[in-house]
Amino acid sequence: MRTSLAVVLAAGEGKRMKSRLPKVLHPIGGLPMLFHVLNAIGAGVDRIVVVASPAWKEEIARAVGREYPQAVVLVQTEQRGTAHAALVARDVFSGADDVVVVFGDTPFVSSKSIELMRGKLADGASLVVGGMLPDDPTGYGRLIMQGSQLVAIREERDASDAERAIEFCNGGIMALAGATALDILNEIEDDNEQNEFYLTDAVEIAHLRGLSVAAIEIAADEALGINDRSQLAQAERLFQTTRRAEFMAAGVTMIAPETVFFAHDTTLSRDVVIEPNVVFGPGVTIGEGVTVRAFSHIAGAHVAPGAIIGPFARLRPGASIGAGAHIGNFVEIKQADVGEGAKINHLSYVGDASVGAAANVGAGTITCNYDGVAKHRTDIGKGAFIGSNSALVAPVTIGDGAYVASGSVITEEVPADALAFGRARQVNKPGRAAERRNKKSSS
Ligand code: UD1
Ligand code: MG
Numbered sequence: 001m002r003t004s005l006a007v008v009l010a011a012g013e014g015k016r017m018k019s020r021l022p023k024v025l026h027p028i029g030g031l032p033m034l035f036h037v038l039n040a041i042g043a044g045v046d047r048i049v050v051v052a053s054p055a056w057k058e059e060i061a062r063a064v065g066r067e068y069p070q071a072v073v074l075v076q077t078e079q080r081g082t083a084h085a086a087l088v089a090r091d092v093f094s095g096a097d098d099v100v101v102v103f104g105d106t107p108f109v110s111s112k113s114i115e116l117m118r119g120k121l122a123d124g125a126s127l128v129v130g131g132m133l134p135d136d137p138t139g140y141g142r143l144i145m146q147g148s149q150l151v152a153i154r155e156e157r158d159a160s161d162a163e164r165a166i167e168f169c170n171g172g173i174m175a176l177a178g179a180t181a182l183d184i185l186n187e188i189e190d191d192n193e194q195n196e197f198y199l200t201d202a203v204e205i206a207h208l209r210g211l212s213v214a215a216i217e218i219a220a221d222e223a224l225g226i227n228d229r230s231q232l233a234q235a236e237r238l239f240q241t242t243r244r245a246e247f248m249a250a251g252v253t254m255i256a257p258e259t260v261f262f263a264h265d266t267t268l269s270r271d272v273v274i275e276p277n278v279v280f281g282p283g284v285t286i287g288e289g290v291t292v293r294a295f296s297h298i299a300g301a302h303v304a305p306g307a308i309i310g311p312f313a314r315l316r317p318g319a320s321i322g323a324g325a326h327i328g329n330f331v332e333i334k335q336a337d338v339g340e341g342a343k344i345n346h347l348s349y350v351g352d353a354s355v356g357a358a359a360n361v362g363a364g365t366i367t368c369n370y371d372g373v374a375k376h377r378t379d380i381g382k383g384a385f386i387g388s389n390s391a392l393v394a395p396v397t398i399g400d401g402a403y404v405a406s407g408s409v410i411t412e413e414v415p416a417d418a419l420a421f422g423r424a425r426q427v428n429k430p431g432r433a434a435e436r437r438n439k440k441s442s443s
Contacts, residue, residue: 002122005096005178006041006114009085010034010060010104011053011076016228022056024104025063026232029239030263030282033226034060036107038068040114047096049089050104051076081196083188090185096178097121101199103172105226107235113218117175126180126211127202129153130173130218140169141200143215150215151207153200157193168215170200171223180211239264263299275311283317301333304340322357336367339382351375356382356400364389381416390422 014023024034034050041048048071052060061073076088086101093099098118102109109130117128129150131143141153142163153170154163176184188201206213226232243266244257252268254260256276266280269288278292281299286292290303293310300317303309306324313327318335321327325338328345336350339357344350346363352375353367365386367378376394380386384398387406398404399416408422 002097002118003095003178004045004098004100004118005047005049005089005092006045006100006102007086007089008034008037008041008048008050008102008104009082010056011051011079011085011088012105013053013055013079014105014227017232018229022052022059023226025059026226028107028232028235028264029243031265032063033107033235034064034104035067036264037102037104037109038064038071040109040111041100041102042111042114044111044115045100047092048072049074049092051085051088053079081190081194082199083185083197083201086199087185087197090182093178093182099176099178099181101174101176103225106172106223107226108222108224108238109173110218110222113173113216113222114175116216117173120214120216121175121177124212125214126177127184127206127213128175129203129213129215130171130223131168131215132171132218132220132223133167134169134220134223137164137167137169142166143168143170145215148214149207150203150213152204153198155192155194155198155200168217169223171218171220172225173218173223174199174202176202180206180209184209269305278310284315287323316351350378352394353378353380355380356384358382359384359386361386362388362390362406366391368393 010024017023025032028036050064050071050073052073052075054075054077057073057075064071064073074088076085098121100114113130117130120128139156141155142159143150144152144154184202184205187205188197190197192198203213221238224235226235240261243262247268251270253273259276260274261279263280263282265282267285269286271289272286273291275294277295279297283300284298286303287305289306291308296310296313298315301315301319303321304323307321308326312329314332316334319333320337322338322340322342324341326343326345327333330347331344332349334351336353338355341358342355344361348361348365350367352369355361359380368391369375378392378394378396380398381400381402383401385403387404389406390404390408390410393411396410398414401417402414403419404410404414405421408420410420410422414420
């Protein structure tokens with residue numbers, strides 16, 4: 001097993017994002033773009049160094065520390081170019097057989113490409129570059145090949161007309177043999193148009209030393225870099241298009257896939273049907289045969305097989321919907337278990353609650369879970385029936401098979417199989433309406 005180090009360059013200021021959030025923490029599919037990169041680097045890499053600017057170090061370290069405790073965040077005090085940034089990790093270079101350098105703002109780099117490049121190192125290359133054929137090569141470094149050997153990368157700014165005509169471009173991933181990496185990078189100078197230390201100059205230095213330098217081809221999408229909000233939207237579009245295609249290939253029906261939006265971790269089973277205009281936030285699992293009707297929003301929720309959600313339903317974090325249950329229009333469920341076959345079909349809020357199997361929660365039912373200070377639970381038993389427009393003031397328990405009359409405000413436990421009235425009885429005054437009417441018209 002070869003030891004490995006990944007260096008993720010993320011010290012750009014991201015000025016064009018015009019944001020208080022570091023560029024690399026902006027989400028794609030609900031996951032910070034930096035985390036997409038860290039996931040691609042994956043578990044096969046021993047050490048990870050993320051290079052951040054002084055301005056964003058703390059935010060980036062906090063976010064990375066929560067999810068990737070094996071990664072270290074180091075600061076590049078001054079932005080002097082990509083080689084200068086990679087050298088921030090110089091102290092850990094020589095300990096690794098493979099050093100992989102990637103950019104934190106290039107979210108679709110794949111683990112497959114990284115593995116392929118490391119494979120070339122294992123086969124004896126000293127340096128490997130991920131090259132690509134973009135539709136428009138403007139702005140990219142050009143790869144100058146001699147047979148199978150890469151001899152130099154020329155940045156567009158420094159390229160001749162002939163070099164600019166080259167279509168094979170630097171996708172921004174580089175793998176270096178740890179044995180020579182530090183030596184090569186130390187030799188890079190800043191004698192170019194931008195007075196920066198270009199990582200790309202490592203190629204020519206290695207070649208002139210007689211070392212083997214290779215290029216592999218990666219998909220242009222893998223090198224999609226994000227500098228502004230419009231590229232962020234482009235990346236999101238690409239992410240969504242890919243996920244939709246994957247889900248359809250796995251047996252999910254979407255009537256208008258272009259209107260359905262997924263998170264990075266959405267899990268859908270076979271024969272799920274998703275109607276138009278549905279949004280999935282992070283943390284959703286949907287079981288086999290579930291139908292999600294139009295205009296529903298689902299985040300942090302689990303839906304068991306055969307349930308029907310929506311139209312216009314909102315499942316919030318902690319919602320767990322049992323098999324065959326129905327959650328209808330304008331119903332919001334939060335932190336609640338809804339039992340098998342239960343029905344909450346119209347205009348309800350059910351939060352911090354459990355609803356037993358086959359219970360029927362009528363239109364306009366509200367669990368009053370918050371008293372202004374703390375949240376409390378509502379437990380509704382199996383087969384219970386909650387009449388329309390009832391307020392269940394938590395903490396409160398409705399027993400199995402109990403029946404709550406419409407319009408009730410329930411503040412005390414309802415025993416199993418009891419009928420509870422939590423409202424005033426109706427009083428009829430015969431003829432009184434007509435009397436009032438007559439009085440008005442004679443005055
Ligand atoms: C770089 C490559 C270019 C390639 C392109 C692919 C170099 C010199 N050029 O150009 O060949 O085609 O990417 O997208 O490498 N960064 C730092 N510190 C610095 C400078 C940059 O951390 O001092 C980070 C940036 O935040 C960014 C990445 O390195 O994530 C790349 O830098 P950028 O300035 O975008 O390089 P390009 O000009 O796009
Ligand atoms: Mg760039």
